[in-house]
Amino acid sequence: MITTDPSTSSRRAGARKPKRSLAPRANFVSRWLFPGALIGLAVATVMLGLNAKDLVLNSRDGNIAAALTDPAAPGFAAEVVPTPTLLVVQTTDKGEMVSAAILSLASADGGGTMLFFPSDLLVKLPTGDSSTLAKVYADAGPQGEIALRRLLTRMIDADIDSSVNIGSKALEELVRPVAPLQYFLRDNVRTVQNGVTVTLLRSGQVSISTVEQVQAATEILGPGEASVNRTARQVAFWQAWFDALHKVADKSTVLPAINAPLVRFAKSFGTGTTYLEQAPFTETVVKGLTLLIADPVAIAKIADRMIPYPVAYEPGARLLVEVRNGVGDLTRNEPMNRKIVNASGQIVVLGNTEAFGVATSSVVFYDEELRTRVEAFAKAIGLPAPQFVDRPGSSIEVTVTIGANFTS
Structure with missing residues (x-):
């Protein structure tokens, strides 16, 4: 199931309130x-x-x-009216954040950009402290999606229209009409079951169609595996879905007949040229632990390219x-x-x-x-x-x- 952020209509609150009402845009x-x-x-x-x-x-x-x-x-x-944008937050069945991605539409001919953020990306908070995106999401409880959206809007210096929360089961339902998704997997996907390390997906050409396979491709983080590897797998998965949509002339036959923002964006991404990439970061090792520190300057440059007509993330910005x-x-x-x-x-x-x-x-x-x-x-x-x-x-x-x- 896809859940939509109920605060979608509050998006305009991020813009300066005009002194007179503007016409519809x-x-x-x-x-x-x-x-x-x-x-x-x-x-x-x-x-x-x-x-x-x-x-x-x-x-x-x-x-x-x-x-x-x-x-x-x-x-x-x-x-x-500014560039259409959407935040997609992937979570586990337990409600833990897996990743976040910002999507923007390109033109009437379709296409767009999707920027992925790993869950353990360390970012600067408005308070001056630092935190991972996963912790920001978890600390906010039921408001995690909203808290994450607010933080990312500051990072990209632009408001985000709406957001959706999606899990592996919902992803499988979305891609099912064009499954199996076939693409190249760089590394094996492993996990530990009953104390034994098992391989869920082998590197090379893969064919993804079941919920378990979608979970392995996008959600599972293997023992000792860096989260950026999982993010790279997510990029490959979403690109494979968009590529499959490109092959279908009538997108309505392979997309759910619902008025969900994600479905509408998918239709555009399955029509024109798409750009999928990870948010830039620097690696720092502290006491043997590798930290992924967000590169705000590089992220801002990508945001300028993917959201050339932004809305202020807060009044007066x-x-x-x-x-x-x-x-x-x-x-x-x-x-x-x-x-x-x-x-x-x-x-x-x-x-x-x-x-x-x-x-x-x-x-x-x-x-x-x-x-x-x-x-x-x-x-x-x-x-x-x-x-x-x-x-x-x-x-x-x-x-x-x-x-x-x-x-x-």
């Missing part, structure tokens, strides 16, 4: 990774996931809505930014958007100026109390000192206008 395209196709993708990059009175919307739980307007027209403006293209060349949007997000901005509106031909890029802000912060923001994205304009009640904190002088 659609799903924005997560990322475009092919520079050679930037010109062809320029319009699509703006169209997918924009929302205004001109657009038709869809649910954000793994869906990406289609736009019905021309984003290249002067004066166009629409609200942007990111400036709410409107981006206006003042030249009509939409290929300039993507490099500017990346600068804005890397400078702790959250893009909430994307559009064009009323007329093209703007020569100089600029930053305008609407709350005098944010001056110091916006000045640092403008410097970080390589633009001149910001200009203050009094606009009481604005839900937008900063407007960035792309002029002809902007170069990536």
Whole structure:
């Protein structure tokens, strides 16, 4: 059984509360990774996931809505919904955490990124102390999934839409329609039964179809085995599932007919290009014990790539930014958007100026109390000192206008 975090609807609590209500928002395209196709993708990059009175919307739980307007027209403006994300927490029958993984969707064509975190990964807590993810999960009791989600959102500097808790039995039910999963296993999977070490899966080509085999492939940690080995097995298992889904034209025939976020993400991952990887870490040996210490800088870089349009993990963590293209060349949007997000901005509106031909890029802000912060923001994205304009009640904190002088 898959259990969904009941706090899913509270995801918006991580974002700064606007001073006025925003219109419903659609799903924005997560990322475009092919520079050679930037010109062809320029319009699509703006169209997918924009929302205004001109657009038709869809649910954000793994869906990406289609736009019905021309984003290249002067004066166009629409609200942007961030990259769809999901946290999957795998647990044992006893409720112990096995691993966590963050998924993000890539585009309307499918695909996405899945970032795995081993249970014994040592991370820095907001208190300044350090703890493994498994301990954070266990110490929170029934709220373990929520506690883990909150911690990971801080680590990636982005909120996560929702989360699901899944065990080996539920995983087997999900993959059953395309089983057996066949892939290469690097090492033997062993465990101890009645004091005797037994081999559950042998290295080499494996065929996974039963609950016991799924458990061995994704959950079992053998005697003396490093947890990163198990995480590598999990990566191989999920990739094999997505590869199997790729071979099925009608995904609805091999995915449960339920409106679960994981199923919707799986459909996308089984359609486009997927990237599965482990969270970076460094190893440190203390008194003979090997510790896996999370590398926050490297993890943040991956998060920037997989969640290019994030939501703040808590109110005020990111400036709410409107981006206006003042030249009509939409290929300039993507490099500017990346600068804005890397400078702790959250893009909430994307559009064009009323007329093209703007020569100089600029930053305008609407709350005098944010001056110091916006000045640092403008410097970080390589633009001149910001200009203050009094606009009481604005839900937008900063407007960035792309002029002809902007170069990536």
